[in-house]
Amino acid sequence: MTPVAESATAQVSVAEATASLLATQYGTWYPWLRQNTPKSVVIDLEEVEPAFVQWLDEDGLALSDANDDHRVQRSIPRDDDAEVLSEPSDDGDENGAYFPALSARIAEVLRDFHAVFPKLNWSAPQDAAWIMPGHTLKCQTPNDVFLLLKSSDFAMKDLVQLRELQKACEAERRPERPRLQLVLKKWFDMPRSHEFRCFVRDGQLIGACQRDVTYYEHLQDPAVQAQIQRMLAKCYRAHIAPHAPTNIVWDVYLTRHLDRAFVMDLNPWLPRTDTLLWTFDELHAAPALEPVPLRVLTSAAQATQALPTYSAHMVPADVVAMSQGQMV
Numbered sequence: 001m002t003p004v005a006e007s008a009t010a011q012v013s014v015a016e017a018t019a020s021l022l023a024t025q026y027g028t029w030y031p032w033l034r035q036n037t038p039k040s041v042v043i044d045l046e047e048v049e050p051a052f053v054q055w056l057d058e059d060g061l062a063l064s065d066a067n068d069d070h071r072v073q074r075s076i077p078r079d080d081d082a083e084v085l086s087e088p089s090d091d092g093d094e095n096g097a098y099f100p101a102l103s104a105r106i107a108e109v110l111r112d113f114h115a116v117f118p119k120l121n122w123s124a125p126q127d128a129a130w131i132m133p134g135h136t137l138k139c140q141t142p143n144d145v146f147l148l149l150k151s152s153d154f155a156m157k158d159l160v161q162l163r164e165l166q167k168a169c170e171a172e173r174r175p176e177r178p179r180l181q182l183v184l185k186k187w188f189d190m191p192r193s194h195e196f197r198c199f200v201r202d203g204q205l206i207g208a209c210q211r212d213v214t215y216y217e218h219l220q221d222p223a224v225q226a227q228i229q230r231m232l233a234k235c236y237r238a239h240i241a242p243h244a245p246t247n248i249v250w251d252v253y254l255t256r257h258l259d260r261a262f263v264m265d266l267n268p269w270l271p272r273t274d275t276l277l278w279t280f281d282e283l284h285a286a287p288a289l290e291p292v293p294l295r296v297l298t299s300a301a302q303a304t305q306a307l308p309t310y311s312a313h314m315v316p317a318d319v320v321a322m323s324q325g326q327m328v
Helices: 014-023 026-036 050-056 100-113 126-131 142-150 153-171 222-240 280-285 317-323
Strands: 040-044 116-119 181-186 195-201 204-210 248-254 261-268
Touching: 014 026, 014 153, 014 261, 026 040, 026 181, 026 222, 026 261, 040 100, 050 142, 050 153, 100 116, 100 142, 100 181, 116 142, 126 142, 126 153, 142 153, 142 181, 195 222, 195 280, 204 222, 204 280, 222 248, 222 261
Parallel strands: none
Antiparallel strands: 040 181, 116 181, 195 204, 195 248, 248 261
């Protein structure tokens, strides 16, 4: 489980990595941040539906329509070019994976939240968002959740990471026995330009940057940047610093008027966490300054991604269609 670091400065011990991963599981930190993060439900997958954990690790994408028997009314995607959703077909459904207990639990959450975006212990299936209407993580049925997780390399890495963490806890004789968790966050529209990643080293907020590596004109305004810096520092002092590890990477969403912060995730200070517009070497050398150094893309030329985000993870459309029981 020893991390592979980008340089010697990013190396951490196995014990440090274990502690960091345990502390940044969503189910660990959500109870003390619940007033400042989107409403969420954490489901113990190994307790509710052990077969689902096994299915995640197997080949095959086919899902049974019966998973959606308890679904709430699904809205039509807002995309102008989106087709009206058809009724599920029974064709080819006999061999689809069926998870009655988990489907019922997800449907119960959907009745309260109407739509959710899912994640596992650490990662959201951002790399699979392209298969959903609007290319978002918005899920309105249990099968939406299942398809996203099954299609995501990020989710699979969480599964592998969890198993390594379980072994490490046993080897270090820790009392913790981490289990695979499904997190369902209440869906809301969130402009990506208002998401930021913040870096804390030795209990000091030392850097921040935009999460979406896209050029945004409004982020160039010095007054806007100053307000963002103030809100990030305020959020850290009030909500993160009292409870979180002294080395942490956290994600935050600032509302449209930049006057309220919602903590979205805590991430381990490990090479598995993307530092985006920073490097670990820079972060290890950075002094604690006020205001916190904020990095944003300063020109469209810096946004060099010619392909959609996570395009390397995409699969052919016919594979997705087959997983949903559609004719190709």
